[in-house]
Amino acid sequence: MSKDNGTVLGQTLRDYAKKAEVEVDFQPFDAREPFVAQTLAELSRAYDLSILEASVLMRPLIESVLFESGRPLLLFPPDNFSGRIDAVAVAWDGGATVARALTGARLLLEQVSRVVLISVTDDKQIDERARDRFATALRKAGLAVDIAAVQTKGNSPASVIQAAALERKADLLVAGAFGHSRLREFLLGGVTRSLLTHLEMPTLLCH
Template identity: 55%
Template sequence: MKPQFHLPLITYPSASSLSVVQNAVDLARHQKADLTASVLQIKTPLVGQSSPWVDDVERLSSQAKRFSRDSGVALSEAVCDYANKADIRAVIQTFEASEPLIPDTLVEISRAYDLSIVEASETMMPLLENLLFESGRPLVLFPANHVCSRIDTVAIAWDGSAPLSTALTGARLFLESASKIILISITNEAPMNEKARDRYANVLRNSGLDVEVVVARANGEEVAVAIQSAARALHADLLVAGAYGHSKMRELVLGGVTRSLLADLEMPVLVAH
Protein backbone atom coordinates (compact mmCIF):
# COMPACT_ATOMS: atom_id res chain seq x y z
CA MET A 1 0.00 0.00 0.00
CA LYS A 2 1.60 3.24 -1.14
CA PRO A 3 1.69 6.04 1.46
CA GLN A 4 -0.47 9.07 0.73
CA PHE A 5 0.84 12.40 2.01
CA HIS A 6 -1.13 15.65 2.15
CA LEU A 7 0.17 19.19 1.75
CA PRO A 8 -2.31 21.91 2.82
CA LEU A 9 -1.43 25.25 1.28
CA ILE A 10 -2.92 28.64 2.09
CA THR A 11 -3.00 31.69 -0.15
CA TYR A 12 -4.21 34.50 2.15
CA PRO A 13 -3.44 36.71 4.04
CA SER A 14 0.06 35.32 3.40
CA ALA A 15 0.84 32.46 1.06
CA SER A 16 2.50 29.22 2.10
CA SER A 17 6.23 29.22 1.37
CA LEU A 18 7.99 27.45 -1.48
CA SER A 19 10.24 25.92 1.19
CA VAL A 20 7.42 23.76 2.57
CA VAL A 21 6.51 22.68 -0.98
CA GLN A 22 10.11 21.55 -1.59
CA ASN A 23 10.26 19.74 1.77
CA ALA A 24 6.96 17.97 1.14
CA VAL A 25 8.10 16.76 -2.29
CA ASP A 26 11.44 15.58 -0.89
CA LEU A 27 9.75 13.79 2.01
CA ALA A 28 7.36 12.03 -0.38
CA ARG A 29 10.29 11.02 -2.60
CA HIS A 30 12.32 9.62 0.30
CA GLN A 31 9.33 7.64 1.62
CA LYS A 32 8.11 6.53 -1.83
CA ALA A 33 4.77 8.25 -1.27
CA ASP A 34 2.25 10.09 -3.42
CA LEU A 35 1.60 13.74 -2.59
CA THR A 36 -1.69 15.62 -2.77
CA ALA A 37 -1.57 19.41 -2.41
CA SER A 38 -4.77 21.17 -1.32
CA VAL A 39 -4.66 24.80 -2.41
CA LEU A 40 -7.30 26.83 -0.56
CA GLN A 41 -8.25 30.13 -2.14
CA ILE A 42 -10.44 32.68 -0.37
CA LYS A 43 -13.99 33.28 -1.43
CA THR A 44 -14.95 35.93 1.13
CA PRO A 45 -12.00 37.72 2.80
CA LEU A 46 -12.55 39.52 6.11
CA VAL A 47 -11.09 42.82 4.95
CA GLY A 48 -14.12 44.78 6.16
CA GLN A 49 -13.78 43.55 9.73
CA SER A 50 -10.04 44.17 9.90
CA SER A 51 -10.33 47.68 8.38
CA PRO A 52 -13.71 49.16 9.41
CA TRP A 53 -12.49 52.70 8.71
CA VAL A 54 -11.94 51.99 5.02
CA ASP A 55 -14.92 52.78 2.82
CA ASP A 56 -13.79 50.91 -0.25
CA VAL A 57 -14.28 47.40 1.14
CA GLU A 58 -15.24 46.05 -2.27
CA ARG A 59 -11.91 47.16 -3.75
CA LEU A 60 -9.95 45.61 -0.88
CA SER A 61 -11.93 42.39 -1.22
CA SER A 62 -11.15 42.26 -4.92
CA GLN A 63 -7.45 42.80 -4.25
CA ALA A 64 -7.43 40.06 -1.61
CA LYS A 65 -9.12 37.60 -3.95
CA ARG A 66 -6.66 38.43 -6.72
CA PHE A 67 -3.69 37.94 -4.36
CA SER A 68 -5.14 34.61 -3.23
CA ARG A 69 -5.71 33.48 -6.81
CA ASP A 70 -2.23 34.50 -7.97
CA SER A 71 -0.63 32.84 -4.94
CA GLY A 72 -2.57 29.66 -5.65
CA VAL A 73 -1.34 29.58 -9.24
CA ALA A 74 2.28 30.11 -8.14
CA LEU A 75 2.09 27.39 -5.48
CA SER A 76 0.42 24.92 -7.87
CA GLU A 77 3.12 25.52 -10.47
CA ALA A 78 5.81 25.00 -7.83
CA VAL A 79 4.29 21.67 -6.74
CA CYS A 80 4.19 20.46 -10.35
CA ASP A 81 7.72 21.62 -11.06
CA TYR A 82 9.29 20.10 -7.92
CA ALA A 83 7.32 16.87 -8.28
CA ASN A 84 8.35 16.41 -11.91
CA LYS A 85 12.01 16.90 -11.02
CA ALA A 86 11.71 14.45 -8.11
CA ASP A 87 9.78 11.95 -10.27
CA ILE A 88 6.91 11.52 -7.79
CA ARG A 89 3.16 11.48 -8.36
CA ALA A 90 1.59 14.74 -7.22
CA VAL A 91 -2.06 15.76 -7.39
CA ILE A 92 -3.25 19.35 -6.94
CA GLN A 93 -6.72 20.07 -5.54
CA THR A 94 -7.89 23.66 -5.71
CA PHE A 95 -10.76 24.73 -3.46
CA GLU A 96 -12.60 27.94 -2.71
CA ALA A 97 -13.86 28.69 0.76
CA SER A 98 -14.85 31.74 2.77
CA GLU A 99 -11.96 32.82 4.99
CA PRO A 100 -13.49 31.66 8.31
CA LEU A 101 -14.19 28.17 6.86
CA ILE A 102 -10.71 27.48 5.47
CA PRO A 103 -9.37 25.67 8.61
CA ASP A 104 -12.44 23.42 8.84
CA THR A 105 -12.23 22.64 5.13
CA LEU A 106 -8.57 21.65 5.34
CA VAL A 107 -9.18 19.57 8.49
CA GLU A 108 -11.88 17.58 6.70
CA ILE A 109 -9.65 17.02 3.66
CA SER A 110 -6.67 15.98 5.82
CA ARG A 111 -8.58 13.11 7.41
CA ALA A 112 -8.37 11.15 4.15
CA TYR A 113 -4.54 10.99 4.12
CA ASP A 114 -1.83 9.23 6.14
CA LEU A 115 -0.35 12.52 7.33
CA SER A 116 -0.21 16.22 6.55
CA ILE A 117 2.94 18.27 6.02
CA VAL A 118 2.95 21.79 7.48
CA GLU A 119 5.49 24.54 7.98
CA ALA A 120 5.68 25.69 11.61
CA SER A 121 5.41 29.43 10.97
CA GLU A 122 3.43 32.25 12.56
CA THR A 123 1.17 32.37 9.50
CA MET A 124 0.35 28.66 9.68
CA MET A 125 -0.05 28.38 13.47
CA PRO A 126 -3.89 28.73 13.66
CA LEU A 127 -4.33 26.16 10.89
CA LEU A 128 -1.66 23.94 12.42
CA GLU A 129 -3.51 23.79 15.73
CA ASN A 130 -6.78 22.91 14.00
CA LEU A 131 -5.14 20.11 12.02
CA LEU A 132 -3.32 18.79 15.07
CA PHE A 133 -6.35 18.50 17.33
CA GLU A 134 -9.19 17.90 14.89
CA SER A 135 -7.92 15.93 11.89
CA GLY A 136 -7.14 12.73 13.80
CA ARG A 137 -4.01 12.37 11.66
CA PRO A 138 -0.33 13.03 12.42
CA LEU A 139 1.46 16.12 11.18
CA VAL A 140 5.04 16.38 9.98
CA LEU A 141 6.21 19.89 10.80
CA PHE A 142 9.15 21.63 9.17
CA PRO A 143 10.96 24.73 10.40
CA ALA A 144 11.09 27.60 7.94
CA ASN A 145 13.97 27.36 5.47
CA HIS A 146 14.73 23.75 6.43
CA VAL A 147 16.00 21.39 3.73
CA CYS A 148 14.55 17.89 3.99
CA SER A 149 17.03 15.02 3.93
CA ARG A 150 16.58 11.27 3.98
CA ILE A 151 15.24 10.12 7.35
CA ASP A 152 17.74 7.53 8.58
CA THR A 153 17.67 8.22 12.34
CA VAL A 154 14.42 8.81 14.22
CA ALA A 155 14.38 10.23 17.76
CA ILE A 156 11.38 9.66 20.02
CA ALA A 157 10.59 12.11 22.83
CA TRP A 158 9.71 9.37 25.28
CA ASP A 159 7.21 10.09 28.05
CA GLY A 160 5.05 6.96 27.90
CA SER A 161 1.87 8.95 27.26
CA ALA A 162 -1.21 8.15 25.17
CA PRO A 163 -0.54 11.09 22.79
CA LEU A 164 2.94 9.68 22.16
CA SER A 165 1.44 6.26 21.42
CA THR A 166 -0.82 7.92 18.84
CA ALA A 167 2.18 9.68 17.31
CA LEU A 168 4.15 6.43 17.18
CA THR A 169 1.31 4.77 15.29
CA GLY A 170 1.43 7.58 12.75
CA ALA A 171 5.23 7.36 12.60
CA ARG A 172 5.31 3.64 11.78
CA LEU A 173 6.32 4.27 8.16
CA PHE A 174 9.38 6.24 9.29
CA LEU A 175 10.29 3.80 12.06
CA GLU A 176 10.21 0.82 9.71
CA SER A 177 12.59 2.45 7.23
CA ALA A 178 14.94 4.01 9.82
CA SER A 179 18.46 2.69 10.33
CA LYS A 180 18.36 3.72 14.00
CA ILE A 181 15.79 4.65 16.67
CA ILE A 182 16.71 6.77 19.71
CA LEU A 183 14.42 7.00 22.75
CA ILE A 184 15.12 10.28 24.57
CA SER A 185 13.92 10.94 28.12
CA ILE A 186 14.35 14.20 30.03
CA THR A 187 15.16 13.47 33.67
CA ASN A 188 13.87 16.61 35.41
CA GLU A 189 10.31 16.07 34.18
CA ALA A 190 7.74 13.90 35.98
CA PRO A 191 9.04 10.55 37.31
CA MET A 192 9.98 8.34 34.38
CA ASN A 193 8.41 4.93 33.86
CA GLU A 194 11.60 3.11 32.91
CA LYS A 195 9.88 -0.27 32.63
CA ALA A 196 7.43 1.04 30.02
CA ARG A 197 10.26 2.71 28.12
CA ASP A 198 12.43 -0.40 28.14
CA ARG A 199 9.45 -2.55 27.16
CA TYR A 200 8.87 -0.42 24.09
CA ALA A 201 12.58 -0.44 23.24
CA ASN A 202 12.55 -4.25 23.36
CA VAL A 203 9.47 -4.37 21.12
CA LEU A 204 11.30 -2.29 18.55
CA ARG A 205 14.41 -4.47 18.83
CA ASN A 206 12.31 -7.60 18.39
CA SER A 207 11.03 -6.01 15.17
CA GLY A 208 14.59 -5.92 13.88
CA LEU A 209 15.34 -2.24 14.58
CA ASP A 210 18.51 -0.77 16.08
CA VAL A 211 17.44 1.05 19.26
CA GLU A 212 19.37 3.31 21.65
CA VAL A 213 18.02 4.68 24.94
CA VAL A 214 19.27 8.12 25.98
CA VAL A 215 18.57 9.97 29.23
CA ALA A 216 19.22 13.72 29.02
CA ARG A 217 19.00 16.60 31.49
CA ALA A 218 17.33 19.90 30.68
CA ASN A 219 19.95 21.89 32.67
CA GLY A 220 17.66 24.88 32.99
CA GLU A 221 16.45 24.78 29.38
CA GLU A 222 12.82 24.40 28.41
CA VAL A 223 11.96 20.75 27.93
CA ALA A 224 11.16 21.24 24.23
CA VAL A 225 14.57 22.86 23.70
CA ALA A 226 16.37 20.12 25.63
CA ILE A 227 14.65 17.35 23.64
CA GLN A 228 15.52 18.94 20.31
CA SER A 229 19.10 19.66 21.42
CA ALA A 230 19.58 16.02 22.38
CA ALA A 231 18.01 14.78 19.15
CA ARG A 232 20.16 17.05 16.99
CA ALA A 233 23.33 16.14 18.90
CA LEU A 234 22.59 12.50 18.08
CA HIS A 235 22.12 13.38 14.38
CA ALA A 236 18.42 12.53 14.31
CA ASP A 237 16.61 13.43 11.10
CA LEU A 238 13.09 13.36 12.63
CA LEU A 239 11.69 13.78 16.14
CA VAL A 240 8.46 12.01 17.11
CA ALA A 241 6.42 13.59 19.94
CA GLY A 242 2.95 13.49 21.43
CA ALA A 243 0.92 16.70 21.54
CA TYR A 244 -1.01 17.86 24.57
CA GLY A 245 -4.02 20.15 24.69
CA HIS A 246 -7.78 20.28 24.74
CA SER A 247 -10.57 21.99 22.89
CA LYS A 248 -13.11 24.10 24.78
CA MET A 249 -15.78 25.98 22.85
CA ARG A 250 -13.56 25.41 19.75
CA GLU A 251 -10.71 27.41 21.32
CA LEU A 252 -7.60 25.25 21.21
CA VAL A 253 -5.34 25.34 24.24
CA LEU A 254 -1.92 23.76 23.87
CA GLY A 255 0.11 22.24 26.67
CA GLY A 256 3.27 24.15 27.61
CA VAL A 257 5.80 21.73 26.10
CA THR A 258 3.74 21.37 22.93
CA ARG A 259 3.39 25.12 22.43
CA SER A 260 7.08 25.66 23.11
CA LEU A 261 7.99 22.94 20.62
CA LEU A 262 5.80 24.39 17.87
CA ALA A 263 6.93 27.95 18.51
CA ASP A 264 10.65 27.16 18.42
CA LEU A 265 11.01 24.28 15.99
CA GLU A 266 14.61 23.45 15.09
CA MET A 267 14.16 20.18 13.18
CA PRO A 268 11.42 18.15 11.47
CA VAL A 269 8.93 16.83 14.03
CA LEU A 270 6.08 14.34 13.69
CA VAL A 271 3.33 15.15 16.20
CA ALA A 272 -0.11 13.71 16.87
CA HIS A 273 -2.79 14.07 19.51
Protein backbone atom coordinates in the same frame (compact mmCIF):
# COMPACT_ATOMS: atom_id res chain seq x y z
CA MET B 1 -2.11 38.09 -5.11
CA SER B 2 -2.80 34.96 -3.07
CA LYS B 3 -4.12 33.13 -6.13
CA ASP B 4 -1.05 34.17 -8.14
CA ASN B 5 1.24 32.96 -5.35
CA GLY B 6 -0.69 29.71 -5.21
CA THR B 7 -0.22 29.20 -8.93
CA VAL B 8 3.55 29.73 -8.64
CA LEU B 9 3.83 27.39 -5.63
CA GLY B 10 1.73 24.77 -7.41
CA GLN B 11 4.07 24.77 -10.39
CA THR B 12 7.07 24.55 -8.05
CA LEU B 13 5.54 21.50 -6.41
CA ARG B 14 4.91 19.91 -9.80
CA ASP B 15 8.55 20.51 -10.79
CA TYR B 16 9.90 18.92 -7.58
CA ALA B 17 7.49 15.99 -7.87
CA LYS B 18 8.56 15.35 -11.47
CA LYS B 19 12.25 15.26 -10.47
CA ALA B 20 11.48 12.86 -7.64
CA GLU B 21 9.19 10.75 -9.85
CA VAL B 22 6.33 11.26 -7.40
CA GLU B 23 2.72 11.65 -8.48
CA VAL B 24 1.10 14.89 -7.32
CA ASP B 25 -2.57 15.83 -7.26
CA PHE B 26 -4.20 19.15 -6.40
CA GLN B 27 -7.52 19.39 -4.58
CA PRO B 28 -8.86 22.95 -4.59
CA PHE B 29 -11.68 23.92 -2.24
CA ASP B 30 -13.81 26.97 -1.55
CA ALA B 31 -14.25 28.27 1.99
CA ARG B 32 -14.81 31.63 3.62
CA GLU B 33 -11.84 32.91 5.61
CA PRO B 34 -13.10 31.92 9.10
CA PHE B 35 -13.66 28.31 7.94
CA VAL B 36 -10.46 27.62 5.98
CA ALA B 37 -8.69 25.91 8.90
CA GLN B 38 -11.72 23.75 9.71
CA THR B 39 -12.14 22.75 6.05
CA LEU B 40 -8.46 21.81 5.79
CA ALA B 41 -8.77 19.63 8.90
CA GLU B 42 -11.76 17.84 7.40
CA LEU B 43 -9.91 17.22 4.12
CA SER B 44 -6.89 15.92 6.06
CA ARG B 45 -8.91 13.03 7.47
CA ALA B 46 -8.75 11.27 4.10
CA TYR B 47 -4.93 10.99 4.13
CA ASP B 48 -2.22 9.25 6.16
CA LEU B 49 -0.69 12.52 7.35
CA SER B 50 -0.53 16.24 6.65
CA ILE B 51 2.62 18.28 6.07
CA LEU B 52 2.72 21.95 7.06
CA GLU B 53 5.31 24.65 7.64
CA ALA B 54 5.68 25.68 11.28
CA SER B 55 5.36 29.43 10.82
CA VAL B 56 3.37 32.02 12.77
CA LEU B 57 1.15 32.61 9.74
CA MET B 58 0.26 28.91 9.62
CA ARG B 59 -0.56 28.55 13.33
CA PRO B 60 -4.39 28.50 12.96
CA LEU B 61 -4.12 25.83 10.25
CA ILE B 62 -1.61 23.82 12.28
CA GLU B 63 -3.75 23.73 15.42
CA SER B 64 -6.90 22.91 13.47
CA VAL B 65 -5.30 19.98 11.62
CA LEU B 66 -3.54 18.78 14.78
CA PHE B 67 -6.66 18.75 16.97
CA GLU B 68 -9.46 18.08 14.52
CA SER B 69 -8.16 15.86 11.71
CA GLY B 70 -7.45 12.75 13.78
CA ARG B 71 -4.35 12.23 11.64
CA PRO B 72 -0.63 12.77 12.27
CA LEU B 73 0.86 16.15 11.38
CA LEU B 74 4.39 16.50 10.03
CA LEU B 75 5.80 19.98 10.66
CA PHE B 76 8.85 21.48 8.99
CA PRO B 77 10.71 24.58 10.20
CA PRO B 78 10.59 27.60 7.87
CA ASP B 79 14.22 26.88 6.94
CA ASN B 80 14.89 24.60 4.00
CA PHE B 81 15.09 21.11 5.53
CA SER B 82 15.28 18.22 3.09
CA GLY B 83 16.92 14.86 2.75
CA ARG B 84 16.57 11.23 3.68
CA ILE B 85 15.00 10.34 7.03
CA ASP B 86 17.27 7.60 8.36
CA ALA B 87 17.27 8.28 12.12
CA VAL B 88 14.24 9.14 14.25
CA ALA B 89 14.16 10.60 17.75
CA VAL B 90 11.13 9.95 19.95
CA ALA B 91 10.20 12.31 22.79
CA TRP B 92 9.36 9.48 25.18
CA ASP B 93 7.30 10.07 28.32
CA GLY B 94 5.31 6.85 28.24
CA GLY B 95 1.99 8.61 27.65
CA ALA B 96 -0.87 7.61 25.35
CA THR B 97 -0.21 10.57 23.04
CA VAL B 98 3.30 9.26 22.33
CA ALA B 99 1.84 5.83 21.54
CA ARG B 100 -0.58 7.41 19.07
CA ALA B 101 2.20 9.45 17.50
CA LEU B 102 4.32 6.32 17.05
CA THR B 103 1.40 4.59 15.37
CA GLY B 104 1.07 7.58 13.06
CA ALA B 105 4.79 7.44 12.31
CA ARG B 106 4.75 3.72 11.46
CA LEU B 107 5.20 4.29 7.72
CA LEU B 108 8.26 6.43 8.40
CA LEU B 109 9.69 4.07 11.01
CA GLU B 110 9.62 1.26 8.46
CA GLN B 111 12.15 3.20 6.39
CA VAL B 112 14.68 4.12 9.09
CA SER B 113 17.60 2.20 10.58
CA ARG B 114 18.03 3.93 13.93
CA VAL B 115 15.78 5.26 16.71
CA VAL B 116 16.70 7.20 19.86
CA LEU B 117 14.25 7.43 22.76
CA ILE B 118 14.69 10.75 24.59
CA SER B 119 13.24 11.25 28.06
CA VAL B 120 13.35 14.43 30.14
CA THR B 121 13.87 13.02 33.61
CA ASP B 122 13.29 16.18 35.69
CA ASP B 123 10.04 17.20 33.93
CA LYS B 124 7.88 14.19 34.85
CA GLN B 125 8.38 10.69 36.23
CA ILE B 126 9.53 8.26 33.55
CA ASP B 127 8.54 4.59 33.59
CA GLU B 128 11.89 3.12 32.61
CA ARG B 129 10.54 -0.42 32.35
CA ALA B 130 7.91 0.67 29.81
CA ARG B 131 10.56 2.56 27.86
CA ASP B 132 12.89 -0.46 27.86
CA ARG B 133 10.01 -2.70 26.78
CA PHE B 134 9.34 -0.46 23.79
CA ALA B 135 13.05 -0.32 22.96
CA THR B 136 13.16 -4.12 22.96
CA ALA B 137 10.21 -4.26 20.55
CA LEU B 138 11.98 -1.87 18.18
CA ARG B 139 15.19 -3.90 18.31
CA LYS B 140 13.26 -7.06 17.46
CA ALA B 141 11.97 -5.16 14.41
CA GLY B 142 15.57 -4.77 13.27
CA LEU B 143 16.24 -1.21 14.41
CA ALA B 144 19.24 0.08 16.31
CA VAL B 145 17.89 1.78 19.44
CA ASP B 146 19.57 4.24 21.79
CA ILE B 147 18.12 5.62 25.03
CA ALA B 148 18.92 9.15 26.17
CA ALA B 149 17.94 10.64 29.54
CA VAL B 150 18.28 14.43 29.65
CA GLN B 151 17.46 17.21 32.10
CA THR B 152 16.07 20.69 31.43
CA LYS B 153 18.35 22.59 33.84
CA GLY B 154 16.06 25.61 33.57
CA ASN B 155 15.50 25.37 29.82
CA SER B 156 12.25 24.43 28.13
CA PRO B 157 11.75 20.66 27.70
CA ALA B 158 11.06 21.17 23.98
CA SER B 159 14.39 22.89 23.37
CA VAL B 160 16.27 20.25 25.38
CA ILE B 161 14.59 17.40 23.49
CA GLN B 162 15.34 18.97 20.11
CA ALA B 163 18.95 19.67 21.09
CA ALA B 164 19.40 16.06 22.19
CA ALA B 165 17.83 14.81 18.94
CA LEU B 166 20.02 17.02 16.75
CA GLU B 167 23.12 16.09 18.75
CA ARG B 168 22.39 12.45 18.00
CA LYS B 169 21.97 13.17 14.27
CA ALA B 170 18.24 12.47 14.18
CA ASP B 171 16.46 13.54 11.00
CA LEU B 172 12.96 13.55 12.49
CA LEU B 173 11.41 14.02 15.94
CA VAL B 174 8.23 12.15 16.91
CA ALA B 175 6.19 13.54 19.80
CA GLY B 176 2.73 13.31 21.29
CA ALA B 177 0.66 16.48 21.32
CA PHE B 178 -0.83 18.08 24.44
CA GLY B 179 -0.77 15.60 27.28
CA HIS B 180 -3.03 17.87 29.35
CA SER B 181 -6.10 19.84 28.37
CA ARG B 182 -5.49 22.55 25.77
CA LEU B 183 -6.23 25.30 28.31
CA ARG B 184 -3.86 23.91 30.92
CA GLU B 185 -1.16 23.30 28.30
CA PHE B 186 -1.52 26.90 27.16
CA LEU B 187 -1.19 28.20 30.71
CA LEU B 188 1.79 25.97 31.52
CA GLY B 189 3.56 26.55 28.20
CA GLY B 190 3.99 22.83 27.60
CA VAL B 191 6.25 20.87 25.28
CA THR B 192 3.82 20.88 22.35
CA ARG B 193 3.24 24.61 22.43
CA SER B 194 7.00 25.19 22.64
CA LEU B 195 7.51 22.95 19.62
CA LEU B 196 4.95 24.92 17.64
CA THR B 197 6.67 28.16 18.62
CA HIS B 198 10.34 27.17 18.32
CA LEU B 199 10.61 24.26 15.92
CA GLU B 200 14.22 23.44 15.03
CA MET B 201 13.79 20.17 13.10
CA PRO B 202 11.14 18.21 11.20
CA THR B 203 8.64 16.91 13.78
CA LEU B 204 5.72 14.53 13.59
CA LEU B 205 2.94 15.26 16.09
CA CYS B 206 -0.24 13.38 16.84
CA HIS B 207 -3.07 14.33 19.20
